[in-house]
């Protein structure tokens with residue numbers, strides 16, 4: 001019995017581990033912070049952290065991003081929304097040395 005089940009379990013585990021290690025977008029670890037565990041639990045159900053860490057968004061853009069994710073099925077409790085935004089805009093805010101958007105582009109957003 002054991003000899004029959006073990007290879008199957010082993011194979012299954014290797015597939016899970018292999019796919020976890022070969023994400024389509026490399027998942028950079030989230031920076032430490034009071035919300036890290038929460039964000040990881042809430043935001044990596046459908047994609048890995050790479051989707052988040054590659055962004056440079058303003059707080060307002062992050063707010064829209066959260067709305068978009070909620071539309072896709074993410075559950076962000078209202079009471080924690082501000083903390084999500086604090087963490088995301090502090091760690092993945094606009095790049096400091098990046099040129100500012102022209103006023104027109106900002107107004108359009």
Ligand code: HEC
Nearest residue numbers: 042043044045046047051052055065069072073074075076
């Ligand atoms: C229910 C599934 C789901 C959950 C949960 C989820 N996302 Fe997403 N996310 C997606 C999908 C699907 C895409 C790709 C959307 C697209 O290509 O338009 C995506 C894309 C993104 C992107 C890339 C930009 C974009 O809009 O395509 C960011 C940033 C992002 N998610 C952030 C988050 C954050 C932050 C959370 C946690 C609050 C989160 N996601 C939770 C499904 C999810």
